[in-house]
Amino acid sequence: MRAVWLENCKLSCVENAADPLPGEGEALIRVLIAGICSTDLELVRGYYPYTGIPGHEFVGEVMSAPDNPAWVGRRVVGEINISCWNCEQCRSGRTRHCENRKTLGIHDWNGVLAEFIVLPISNLHSVPEQVTNEEAVFTEPLAAAFEILEQINVQPEDRVLVIGAGRLGQLVASVLKRTGCELDVIVRHQKQRDILARQNIHAVPASERITRKYDIIVEATGSVDGFKLASEMIRPRGRIILKSTYKGKLEVNFSKIVVDEVTLTGSRCGPFEPALAMLADRGVMTSELIEAIYSLEEGIRAFQHAGEPGVLKVLIKP
Numbered sequence: 001m002r003a004v005w006l007e008n009c010k011l012s013c014v015e016n017a018a019d020p021l022p023g024e025g026e027a028l029i030r031v032l033i034a035g036i037c038s039t040d041l042e043l044v045r046g047y048y049p050y051t052g053i054p055g056h057e058f059v060g061e062v063m064s065a066p067d068n069p070a071w072v073g074r075r076v077v078g079e080i081n082i083s084c085w086n087c088e089q090c091r092s093g094r095t096r097h098c099e100n101r102k103t104l105g106i107h108d109w110n111g112v113l114a115e116f117i118v119l120p121i122s123n124l125h126s127v128p129e130q131v132t133n134e135e136a137v138f139t140e141p142l143a144a145a146f147e148i149l150e151q152i153n154v155q156p157e158d159r160v161l162v163i164g165a166g167r168l169g170q171l172v173a174s175v176l177k178r179t180g181c182e183l184d185v186i187v188r189h190q191k192q193r194d195i196l197a198r199q200n201i202h203a204v205p206a207s208e209r210i211t212r213k214y215d216i217i218v219e220a221t222g223s224v225d226g227f228k229l230a231s232e233m234i235r236p237r238g239r240i241i242l243k244s245t246y247k248g249k250l251e252v253n254f255s256k257i258v259v260d261e262v263t264l265t266g267s268r269c270g271p272f273e274p275a276l277a278m279l280a281d282r283g284v285m286t287s288e289l290i291e292a293i294y295s296l297e298e299g300i301r302a303f304q305h306a307g308e309p310g311v312l313k314v315l316i317k318p
Helices: 038-044 139-151 167-177 190-195 222-232 254-259 272-280 296-304
Strands: 003-007 010-014 026-036 057-064 075-078 116-120 125-126 160-161 184-189 204-207 214-219 234-242 262-265 291-296 313-317
Touching: 003 116, 003 291, 003 296, 010 296, 026 075, 026 296, 038 296, 057 116, 125 184, 125 272, 139 272, 160 167, 160 222, 167 184, 167 190, 184 190, 190 204, 214 296, 222 234, 291 296, 296 313
Parallel strands: 160 184, 160 214, 184 204, 214 234, 234 262, 291 313
Antiparallel strands: 003 010, 026 057, 026 116, 026 313, 057 075, 075 125
């Protein structure tokens, strides 16, 4: 099987990766299209020790499902956490935080930058007929944006700032826009500003000095500087939602956090149902987020392109 392989922080394109075989309760899926996200790029930079096939954003077609053949032929997307269903977190309904979880393309489970993958049927969601592959591949990051609304109640009167208008920040802004809040998004590139403008979302240049304080700030830059800015711009008793993962240590002025009684909320994976519904309703402009589409054989070039400043979503079609 052809695949992109990551080992010792180095990528290679291989022709002889082992073909995955579905076990009990699992499905074999042919990958139709996959996306490269910031986490994939961080894995290459050494954020987390991982050897295997990277990637977790995908659309595929179920080729076989021995325990549930009704799934065969369906177009699907899949949740990335493979849970044990037996630990305390799973029994409490927090399966995304399973104590024994494996994570698609990130930890102990080969990812989607390959011709075929295997996932538990319980992880799969059918793609609505009217949603194209190029739209559906955004389901997982869009679900991560919806996680914010599961964690906090955003009101129309709330002043909300999104720091970072890249791959994830754009989707976060689109989701928050639906709440009617007073929304600002910090941008570094004209293309980011243009996409937001077509959704009537106010963009603030990164070079502009911001003096107002915000009730809620979503940090989605992936950089330490983004967190520092969030700490400066949050009002007392405000809330910072952390969407970034940082390699290495992050210095935090906890005295300011304590004195201002600021709440820090980590935010990771989210619900697929509202994400798929938003895509079906054409509630998010995914086509404008796609920079390029590569083949598996061009996987290394695809990663290089995705890592360039200001680049949004790069896709791979096996």
